[in-house]
Amino acid sequence: MKAIGVFDSGLGGLTVVRELIRQLPYEDIVYFGDTARVPYGTKSRETIIRFSTEDILFLLKHDVKLICVACNTASSVALSAVKGHFKVPIVGVIAPGAKEAISATQNKRIGVLGTRSTVKSRAYDTQIKKLDPGAQVTAVACPLFVPFVEEDWLSGKVILEVARAYLKPLKDAKVDTVILGCTHYPLLKPVIKKVLGERVVLIDSARQVAGEVRKILAKGGQLNKKRASRRRFYVSDNPEGFSKLARRFLGKSAQNVMKVNNV
Amino acid sequence: MKAIGVFDSGLGGLTVVRELIRQLPYEDIVYFGDTARVPYGTKSRETIIRFSTEDILFLLKHDVKLICVACNTASSVALSAVKGHFKVPIVGVIAPGAKEAISATQNKRIGVLGTRSTVKSRAYDTQIKKLDPGAQVTAVACPLFVPFVEEDWLSGKVILEVARAYLKPLKDAKVDTVILGCTHYPLLKPVIKKVLGERVVLIDSARQVAGEVRKILAKGGQLNKKRASRRRFYVSDNPEGFSKLARRFLGKSAQNVMKVNNV
Numbered sequence: 006m007k008a009i010g011v012f013d014s015g016l017g018g019l020t021v022v023r024e025l026i027r028q029l030p031y032e033d034i035v036y037f038g039d040t041a042r043v044p045y046g047t048k049s050r051e052t053i054i055r056f057s058t059e060d061i062l063f064l065l066k067h068d069v070k071l072i073c074v075a076c077n078t079a080s081s082v083a084l085s086a087v088k089g090h091f092k093v094p095i096v097g098v099i100a101p102g103a104k105e106a107i108s109a110t111q112n113k114r115i116g117v118l119g120t121r122s123t124v125k126s127r128a129y130d131t132q133i134k135k136l137d138p139g140a141q142v143t144a145v146a147c148p149l150f151v152p153f154v155e156e157d158w159l160s161g162k163v164i165l166e167v168a169r170a171y172l173k174p175l176k177d178a179k180v181d182t183v184i185l186g187c188t189h190y191p192l193l194k195p196v197i198k199k200v201l202g203e204r205v206v207l208i209d210s211a212r213q214v215a216g217e218v219r220k221i222l223a224k225g226g227q228l229n230k231k232r233a234s235r236r237r238f239y240v241s242d243n244p245e246g247f248s249k250l251a252r253r254f255l256g257k258s259a260q261n262v263m264k265v266n267n268v
Numbered sequence: 269m270k271a272i273g274v275f276d277s278g279l280g281g282l283t284v285v286r287e288l289i290r291q292l293p294y295e296d297i298v299y300f301g302d303t304a305r306v307p308y309g310t311k312s313r314e315t316i317i318r319f320s321t322e323d324i325l326f327l328l329k330h331d332v333k334l335i336c337v338a339c340n341t342a343s344s345v346a347l348s349a350v351k352g353h354f355k356v357p358i359v360g361v362i363a364p365g366a367k368e369a370i371s372a373t374q375n376k377r378i379g380v381l382g383t384r385s386t387v388k389s390r391a392y393d394t395q396i397k398k399l400d401p402g403a404q405v406t407a408v409a410c411p412l413f414v415p416f417v418e419e420d421w422l423s424g425k426v427i428l429e430v431a432r433a434y435l436k437p438l439k440d441a442k443v444d445t446v447i448l449g450c451t452h453y454p455l456l457k458p459v460i461k462k463v464l465g466e467r468v469v470l471i472d473s474a475r476q477v478a479g480e481v482r483k484i485l486a487k488g489g490q491l492n493k494k495r496a497s498r499r500r501f502y503v504s505d506n507p508e509g510f511s512k513l514a515r516r517f518l519g520k521s522a523q524n525v526m527k528v529n530n531v
Contacts, residue, residue: 149421241310
């Protein structure tokens with residue numbers, strides 16, 4: 006039976022893999038993390054589309070039955086441009102995240118945190134307005150959040166001040182729900198709650214994305230029936246670093262990490 | 269007459285171009301900034317060597333007479349590995365920076381700030397010890413400095429706290445001279461001085477590197493005699509962003525910025 010393909014600019018997409026494993030324990034998974042060219046969120050639309058296309062072509066070489074774009078930047082910027090080119094179903098993280106936010110909000114004021122490219126694309130705004138034209142969206146780019154997470158600098162007054170600066174527009178807009186529109190951000194949940202208050206609902210789309218994948222595979226009769234599964238991880242740089250950091254995102258260590266030049 | 273080639277992972281290398289223009293106003297310059305794959309400082313040795321080799325091959329297509337590696341990470345990690353392969357002289361930023369630090373220090377205690385890869389390579393330590401085995405080197409990786417500079421977040425209490433955390437080992441070691449081992453760091457001079465004191469000498473190697481280039485070209489009889497010069501800038505992503513930010517590093521705007529896929 007064919008595997009599910011997942012790609013991300015780095016290792017943040019492992020949060021989606023974690024949820025796929027939880028909801029679909031019998032599926033084979035092939036993961037690609039483009040660690041040689043990370044980050045995507047600061048690059049241009051044209052380049053993000055090129056990189057995403059190359060990532061998809063790499064996964065297709067592994068004969069996958071569905072591709073999950075576990076990167077908010079690639080989902081926001083490239084998905085609509087490339088989706089139509091391929092036969093294989095391609096699932097992004099934007100629509101599931103928007104859906105969950107709509108069902109969670111009480112006051113219809115939703116905040117979105119993302120990379121510069123994700124916010125510029127207005128992908129979340131568009132998707133949310135499609136589901137509920139009355140919703141009010143406040144989107145903010147937080148370019149320093151990813152470096153802070155990668156430095157493991159997750160608490161203390163410095164990151165708190167950075168979060169205060171970024172989150173002020175969300176506070177002013179009185180949002181009750183915030184989409185964590187980057188796979189790194191869930192690690193900053195405590196500091197975000199400290200700034201916005203304990204009652205704010207923080208949405209990370211991994212759970213919803215895995216549900217969407219399950220639905221599509223079930224509909225196509227493509228769910229795996231066998232009781233053993235195989236997970237393979239490919240990166241374009243630094244497999245050792247990936248293995249070491251994987252635990253933080255995956256909840257367990259990643260075995261079988263292989264380095265490839267995908268281009 | 270042939271041009272001088274300069275490359276960097278992004279646009280920081282323009283500080284070297286600025287100094288080349290000042291010291292060698294009649295030379296043609298071809299610059300390549302690998303903005304599609306920036307940053308290099310978080311990538312592995314193997315990948316930095318691959319990228320640097322590709323950057324050199326790109327410049328060689330423009331028939332340059334000398335190549336200047338205006339990136340501390342590439343100079344630290346890749347220069348010794350690739351230098352021997354090419355006929356063209358290749359000048360890095362490490363040796364000139366080390367030389368200037370040795371002549372500036374009074375107490376022989378030198379600090380080095382750099383990316384994770386630069387510090388891990390120990391290139392500055394090796395070079396300094398070669399010039400003066402009695403010198404004491406304290407090297408610290410400052411991975412958040414580049415994102416802060418790129419965000420233009422150059423003052424205020426947040427960056428001051430980040431600098432305090434990074435610079436503590438240098439303060440403890442009582443260094444009187446600090447090598448700014450990354451082309452982005454000169455923009456943080458005010459905050460670094462605030463933490464380490466006004467009397468610390470901050471070395472950025474651009475001036476010394478341009479001097480080295482001049483010396484090599486003069487020796488080979490390759491200095492340009494004509495009174496007009498041409499500068500061309502190539503980037504692998506986002507030429508508009510490059511033009512806009514170039515002023516900060518180059519001291520004036522960059523004309524003729526062209527996008528290329530160097531690989």
